[in-house]
Amino acid sequence: MAKPLNEREIVLGILMDVIEHDVYSHIALGNTLSKYQYLDKKERAFITRVTEGTLEHMLEIDYILDQFSKVKVKKMKPVIRNILRSAVYQLKYMDSVPDSAVCNESVKLTVKKGFGPLKGFVNGVLRSTARGLGGTEYPKDPVAELSVRYSMPEWILRKWLAEYDMDTVKKILTYFQKEKPVTVRCNTSRLTLEELVQRLRTEGVTVKSHPYLPYALSIAGYDYLGGLSSFREGLFAVQDISSMLVGEIASPEEGSYIMDVCAAPGGKSLHLAEKLNGTGHVEARDLTEYKTGLIQENIDRMGLENISTVVQDAMVLDKASMEKADIVIADLPCSGLGVLGRKTDLKYKTTERRLEELALLQRNILSVVCRYVKRSGTLIYSTCTINCTENMENVQWFLKTHPDYVLGSVQDKVCSRLQDAIQEEGCLQLLPGIHDSDGFFIARLIRKGAR
Numbered sequence: 001m002a003k004p005l006n007e008r009e010i011v012l013g014i015l016m017d018v019i020e021h022d023v024y025s026h027i028a029l030g031n032t033l034s035k036y037q038y039l040d041k042k043e044r045a046f047i048t049r050v051t052e053g054t055l056e057h058m059l060e061i062d063y064i065l066d067q068f069s070k071v072k073v074k075k076m077k078p079v080i081r082n083i084l085r086s087a088v089y090q091l092k093y094m095d096s097v098p099d100s101a102v103c104n105e106s107v108k109l110t111v112k113k114g115f116g117p118l119k120g121f122v123n124g125v126l127r128s129t130a131r132g133l134g135g136t137e138y139p140k141d142p143v144a145e146l147s148v149r150y151s152m153p154e155w156i157l158r159k160w161l162a163e164y165d166m167d168t169v170k171k172i173l174t175y176f177q178k179e180k181p182v183t184v185r186c187n188t189s190r191l192t193l194e195e196l197v198q199r200l201r202t203e204g205v206t207v208k209s210h211p212y213l214p215y216a217l218s219i220a221g222y223d224y225l226g227g228l229s230s231f232r233e234g235l236f237a238v239q240d241i242s243s244m245l246v247g248e249i250a251s252p253e254e255g256s257y258i259m260d261v262c263a264a265p266g267g268k269s270l271h272l273a274e275k276l277n278g279t280g281h282v283e284a285r286d287l288t289e290y291k292t293g294l295i296q297e298n299i300d301r302m303g304l305e306n307i308s309t310v311v312q313d314a315m316v317l318d319k320a321s322m323e324k325a326d327i328v329i330a331d332l333p334c335s336g337l338g339v340l341g342r343k344t345d346l347k348y349k350t351t352e353r354r355l356e357e358l359a360l361l362q363r364n365i366l367s368v369v370c371r372y373v374k375r376s377g378t379l380i381y382s383t384c385t386i387n388c389t390e391n392m393e394n395v396q397w398f399l400k401t402h403p404d405y406v407l408g409s410v411q412d413k414v415c416s417r418l419q420d421a422i423q424e425e426g427c428l429q430l431l432p433g434i435h436d437s438d439g440f441f442i443a444r445l446i447r448k449g450a451r
């Protein structure tokens with residue numbers, strides 16, 4: 001029986017959703033892969049690679065297309081420009097696909113989508129691109145060149161170059177474009193790391209230990225997570241190593257009461273609940289029922305009992321929670337500039353204005369939730385971003401406006417390989433490409449006074 005859609009048509013559908021209709025790429029791709037579960041591993045891998053690759057390299061691809069097409073990318077019909085974008089990605093980055101197949105399949109897709117009169121245009125642009133690709137000239141201006149080569153908007157590059165040297169920025173950009181392993185955290189409340197390694201290997205998964213934490217693994221070689229019984233049974237959680245460090249830096253004592261004020265989907269809350277060894281309690285809060293539902297799904301899968309969910313807007317003071325928590329986790333909404341390698345479309349969708357709004361939102365939330373911390377308790381502030389406005393500047397602002405807080409040391413909370421990430425006492429700034437993790441910031445703030 002003929003398959004209803006081929007892989008390239010599926011890729012086009014995802015690109016249309018992400019680029020033209022503002023859906024987030026990880027959501028569009030995840031939904032599509034679960035919808036087309038009948039596809040085999042190779043076809044699913046092709047869809048993932050072409051979608052992510054096209055998005056990752058989109059500025060460069062558009063720059064190339066503009067050199068070989070009389071009609072500029074911005075002026076093309078959305079369907080046509082996205083057929084061409086994914087085709088140029090295959091021509092430039094996938095040696096395993098013959099150029100002729102890329103051109104022929106793109107022409108067929110153009111016709112199938114009802115743009116028959118444009119098939120000559122698509123064919124012509126792709127054949128000229130295939131012939132001329134080796135001689136592409138990149139911009140002369142160094143920032144414009146970086147922007148095209150690494151498909152990173154110039155305003156983001158200028159922001160980073162104001163904070164980091166060129167060599168560091170290049171390392172960050174290179175890391176974003178590298179294939180990254182999936183990092184997982186062993187659910188130590190259910191089994192030992194050795195048992196998990198054995199179990200994963202019997203399921204055909206390639207497993208490597210991670211240098212930063214003893215209970216973390218890098219995994220590869222599986223089709224999709226839901227297909228692994230070890231995942232369905234909650235024997236591990238997918239979490240970047242940087243997020244696991246929140247649990248390390250919070251280092252709760254058994255019996256602690258922990259409040260995670262922006263908790264969905266619950267990665268850090270669950271890690272902390274595990275660290276409590278069946279004692280104490282974690283209250284995992286988020287804005288909506290839908291979000292707390294996501295946390296609950298993970299609680300059920302991981303099988304922990306010392307954790308519950310609450311719908312609560314972190315901007316609104318909850319008087320009943322004043323000075324109630326030993327630890328408050330404020331892993332706040334942020335620009336996500338540290339995870340651009342995973343959320344490939346975010347760099348095109350965010351703006352400088354949005355960054356400023358987020359920094360303000362973070363300050364507002366911190367001012368409210370810091371009141372839930374007991375005297376001599378801990379407030380952990382974290383973001384998955386690497387710009388100082390949302391990180392160090394917010395911490396400095398917080399200390400100035402909240403004199404009842406001081407920074408606590410993080411030196412003994414992280415391994416020797418991460419000591420260089422300690423930006424200032426009490427603050428850790430992980431940089432992708434410099435450290436083997438996402439870009440992430442963690443500050444450990446201690447409330448003064450005796451309990």
Ligand SMILES: C[S@@+](CC[C@H](N)C(=O)[O-])C[C@H]1O[C@@H](n2cnc3c(N)ncnc32)[C@H](O)[C@@H]1O
Pocket residue numbers: 243261262263264265266267268269285286287291312313314315331332333334
């Ligand atoms: C960075 S994510 C949290 C990730 C989570 N800590 C984890 O490790 O899985 C930020 C979360 O903040 C939530 N959020 C945004 N605004 C909020 C608000 N005003 N009150 C509570 N939660 C909020 C979002 O719904 C989102 O789930």
